[in-house]
Amino acid sequence: xxxxxxxxLPLVVLSKFELxxxxxxxxxxxxxxxxxxxxxxxVLMSGNRLAISLDNNTLIASxxxxxxxxxxxxxxxxxxxxxxxxxxxxxxx
Amino acid sequence: xxxxxxxxxxxxxxxxxxxxxxxxAFGILANQQALSTFEIFLMSFIVYAGASQFIASAMIAxxxxxxxxxxTTFLINMRHMLMSASLSTYLKHIPSSLQAxxxxxxxxxxxxxxxxxxxxxxxxxxxxxGLHSVSHxxxxxxxxxxxxxxxxxxxxxxxxxxxxxxxxxxxLLCMHIKDKTDILVAICSAILSILLTMVLGNGWNVIIATTxxxxxxxxxxxxxxxxxxxx
Numbered sequence: 001x002x003x004x005x006x007x008x009l010p011l012v013v014l015s016k017f018e019l020x021x022x023x024x025x026x027x028x029x030x031x032x033x034x035x036x037x038x039x040x041x042x043v044l045m046s047g048n049r050l051a052i053s054l055d056n057n058t059l060i061a062s063x064x065x066x067x068x069x070x071x072x073x074x075x076x077x078x079x080x081x082x083x084x085x086x087x088x089x090x091x092x093x
Numbered sequence: 094x095x096x097x098x099x100x101x102x103x104x105x106x107x108x109x110x111x112x113x114x115x116x117x118a119f120g121i122l123a124n125q126q127a128l129s130t131f132e133i134f135l136m137s138f139i140v141y142a143g144a145s146q147f148i149a150s151a152m153i154a155x156x157x158x159x160x161x162x163x164x165t166t167f168l169i170n171m172r173h174m175l176m177s178a179s180l181s182t183y184l185k186h187i188p189s190s191l192q193a194x195x196x197x198x199x200x201x202x203x204x205x206x207x208x209x210x211x212x213x214x215x216x217x218x219x220x221x222x223g224l225h226s227v228s229h230x231x232x233x234x235x236x237x238x239x240x241x242x243x244x245x246x247x248x249x250x251x252x253x254x255x256x257x258x259x260x261x262x263x264x265l266l267c268m269h270i271k272d273k274t275d276i277l278v279a280i281c282s283a284i285l286s287i288l289l290t291m292v293l294g295n296g297w298n299v300i301i302a303t304t305x306x307x308x309x310x311x312x313x314x315x316x317x318x319x320x321x322x323x324x
Contacts (some may be wrong), residue, residue, distance in 0.1 A: 014181035029307035040283035082260030086253030
């Protein structure tokens, strides 16, 4: 229930209404904001502190992924490059 | 109808790739923390939330009272309200009963794929069912496999395969970013999320950072429009 209700209620209830344009505009920013909020701690933090350095494998792999994603717009290629990069970085250290 | 279902399954592949190592890791850990394989199955099927399950399993192991476990799980999963709300504008044509079923399969990862697809196509229920059911099955199966294999295998997340999910998020984020305001929202959300994680720990960061960053985005686009109108 506690995991289901937050997933279900807004979708079922809000889809019944014609939402005001300003709120719709707000909702349009949600995907970008959510993805960024999920990614940032995973990529830039280790434990509970900032980890912005060349020792951070995840950060290096992510920068590479951003490059590939921006250039190719290809999800699979981005994932393959990311996993390979992580493998190689871990093997090298 | 059937083609959409197949498309949904195909779009689930990155999600499955990411869920498998994390699911295995959860199964192994939960097994060590004395959850039975059947309990792992039930938890993954019903709760179906990665981070919450790791935390809940640890709390169960240290016999925290059930009310606190439930409350913690709720707080961590409140972020899905925002995702659910943002999908609502695209799924008006789907009947409520079906929406209620589909939203059971809404996770960070399936949401990311859903919303990217919705921006370019009119999503059919079969597409969402294909994507959500395969992702859900991958989570349940991998956690159960981890529980059964237990100590026989070493932690699969050590090899970095779970980075598949971050890589997927990165590529989906890039597809959504269209202009300078979008970049600003992404940067604000990232900074806020990190600061909040430092101050409050995991749980509240995503929902607060997202709410504030989206509000900043709306304010900036209003401001730009005003400047444009007055000049």
